Amino acid sequence: MTKFHSHAVRGVQQPIRIASYVWLVAFLISCTSPTPAPQVFPTFILVTQAANASPTATPFQPSGEINTSVPTFTQVPPVTAVSTNTLTPVPTLTTTLTPIPPTQVAVAATTAVPPPVDPARTNYILSAELDFDAHTLDVDETIRYYNNTGVALSDIVLSVQPNRYGGAFSLFAVFQDNMTLTTYSLNDQRLTLNLSQPLQPGSATTLGIKFKINIPVKASEGLFGYDYNQIDLVDWYPFVVPYINNSWTLHDPLSFGEHLVYDVSDIELNLKTGSDVVVAASAPSEQNGEWTRYRLYGARTFTLSASDEFLMSESAVGPVKIRSYYFDGYQAAGEGILYAAVQAVSIFSVKFAPYPYETLAIVQTDIHDGMEYDGLVFLASDFYGQYGGGAKNNLVSIGVHEIAHQWWFGLVGNDQAMEPWLDEMMATYSERIFYEFNYPRYGDWWWQFRVDYFSPSGYVDTTIYDGGTFRAYTNAVYLRGAHFMEDLRVRMGDDNFFAFLKDYSTRYSRGRVTTADFIGTVRANTTADISDVIVNYFLGSY
Numbered sequence: 001m002t003k004f005h006s007h008a009v010r011g012v013q014q015p016i017r018i019a020s021y022v023w024l025v026a027f028l029i030s031c032t033s034p035t036p037a038p039q040v041f042p043t044f045i046l047v048t049q050a051a052n053a054s055p056t057a058t059p060f061q062p063s064g065e066i067n068t069s070v071p072t073f074t075q076v077p078p079v080t081a082v083s084t085n086t087l088t089p090v091p092t093l094t095t096t097l098t099p100i101p102p103t104q105v106a107v108a109a110t111t112a113v114p115p116p117v118d119p120a121r122t123n124y125i126l127s128a129e130l131d132f133d134a135h136t137l138d139v140d141e142t143i144r145y146y147n148n149t150g151v152a153l154s155d156i157v158l159s160v161q162p163n164r165y166g167g168a169f170s171l172f173a174v175f176q177d178n179m180t181l182t183t184y185s186l187n188d189q190r191l192t193l194n195l196s197q198p199l200q201p202g203s204a205t206t207l208g209i210k211f212k213i214n215i216p217v218k219a220s221e222g223l224f225g226y227d228y229n230q231i232d233l234v235d236w237y238p239f240v241v242p243y244i245n246n247s248w249t250l251h252d253p254l255s256f257g258e259h260l261v262y263d264v265s266d267i268e269l270n271l272k273t274g275s276d277v278v279v280a281a282s283a284p285s286e287q288n289g290e291w292t293r294y295r296l297y298g299a300r301t302f303t304l305s306a307s308d309e310f311l312m313s314e315s316a317v318g319p320v321k322i323r324s325y326y327f328d329g330y331q332a333a334g335e336g337i338l339y340a341a342v343q344a345v346s347i348f349s350v351k352f353a354p355y356p357y358e359t360l361a362i363v364q365t366d367i368h369d370g371m372e373y374d375g376l377v378f379l380a381s382d383f384y385g386q387y388g389g390g391a392k393n394n395l396v397s398i399g400v401h402e403i404a405h406q407w408w409f410g411l412v413g414n415d416q417a418m419e420p421w422l423d424e425m426m427a428t429y430s431e432r433i434f435y436e437f438n439y440p441r442y443g444d445w446w447w448q449f450r451v452d453y454f455s456p457s458g459y460v461d462t463t464i465y466d467g468g469t470f471r472a473y474t475n476a477v478y479l480r481g482a483h484f485m486e487d488l489r490v491r492m493g494d495d496n497f498f499a500f501l502k503d504y505s506t507r508y509s510r511g512r513v514t515t516a517d518f519i520g521t522v523r524a525n526t527t528a529d530i531s532d533v534i535v536n537y538f539l540g541s542y
């Protein structure tokens with residue numbers, strides 16, 4: 001996920017685009033340790049369809065940092081609603097995707113229906129009223145928390161990301177089992193509830209939280225917040241963090257890399273907005289009286305983006321509805337990424353596991369690369385502006401990367417701060433699989449454009465805290481990770497390698513993996529000795 005440092009201002013972008021390009025070049029020259037920056041800038045452009053294509057400068061720098069400075073976007077008065085135009089749906093595209101053998105497409109079409117609410121999982125029911133123009137969100141949250149930690153809990157810790165933004169989060173009241181709870185503390189991102197009696201293993205409690213968010217201005221390198229025509233709500237409600245190895249897991253944020261770790265939960269959101277606001281969300285919507293209800297089961301987090309200017313095109317892979325939300329002037333790009341998404345969901349459903357949710361939303365926004373959430377991914381407006389058709393570009397490669405995170409983050413979770421390679425390496429290598437099966441002649445292009453151009457070095461098992469610069473971090477985790485996967489595949493052979501991918505995504509479906517789980521599942525799928533491959537890429541011994 002991520003962004004670099006320009007601002008893709010829709011409509012008025014020429015000067016800004018040039019400025020960002022200069023910055024991009026400066027970035028490439030200035031911050032590549034430990035390996036020196038590539039000396040020859042864009043040789044790969046020669047093999048690219050789009051004349052101006054160049055790799056995103058900061059592939060996958062995630063959100064998470066807070067920048068309270070004045071944003072750089074140009075305020076443009078809201079254009080009166082072109083908004084709710086739903087363009088003529090794009091026909092279902094799977095039948096035209098000849099590169100995938102027909103039997104595989106048939107399997108892809110049996111994509112999963114989400115599991116029912118699981119009483120052993122944390123259940124969130126949220127009622128939220130969004131005032132789009134005033135940038136406020138009033139929320140009543142009910143959490144049914146089931147203690148499956150195996151130990152008695154004297155406190156419960158929740159993540160409250162909006163509280164990292166000065167003045168954005170107002171906590172009105174906390175309840176436990178319908179009684180007001182006053183023994184809590186809220187410090188930065190951490191809300192600690194001190195329970196009057198320990199919560200015994202195997203028992204449940206119901207928590208209530210009333211709060212309001214004064215949605216902040218979206219920082220140029222962040223997602224959470226509003227700009228002139230869009231509100232992005234990510235990690236916006238308090239959630240119980242995982243309890244791992246006898247402690248609540250809530251890592252410190254960093255300027256790059258994701259720091260949050262999630263359990264799988266069942267989420268219901270009842271939402272009210274103004275009638276001219278279009279909402280892109282992690283789940284399908286239905287009317288519930290005067291509310292719009294969304295239900296997302298077996299997921300990490302519920303995300304939405306609202307705009308009074310969204311245009312939308314949709315397609316499907318079997319029962320999975322895929323919707324692309326974009327802005328006026330970007331229809332070709334919005335439909336281009338929709339087509340790629342259909343291809344990606346098709347091939348990943350075959351090669352990994354059925355797509356984990358009922359819907360997928362792809363949302364254009366002002367960030368600098370992309371960012372994944374369950375059932376919803378954000379992609380940079382710059383990529384839409386650069387798009388010239390085809391698949392050799394940032395919009396498709398980064399878009400496919402974020403879509404792959406639906407499996408490697410959503411379905412199979414991990415500690416994104418301490419073992420980020422488990423989701424980032426897998427999402428990056430999934431791009432290679434996407435091109436391999438849909439555009440087999442683009443293999444060399446992909447390795448050069450997305451990986452080797454950056455001369456990757458470093459250890460794959462780097463944490464977000466010991467990666468040094470952002471460039472060094474992504475070079476080690478994402479890009480050397482891609483080479484690790486390729487070497488592993490050669491050592492195992494294709495049959496065992498793809499059997500491993502299925503075994504891994506099935507065995508740890510809606511769970512959370514560790515490095516030991518990954519390596520153990522590899523070893524369960526091959527008799528080959530992989531120890532030298534691991535030594536070559538990993539600092540730790542496994």
Ligand SMILES: [Zn+2]
Binds near residue numbers: 405424
């Ligand atoms: Zn990623």
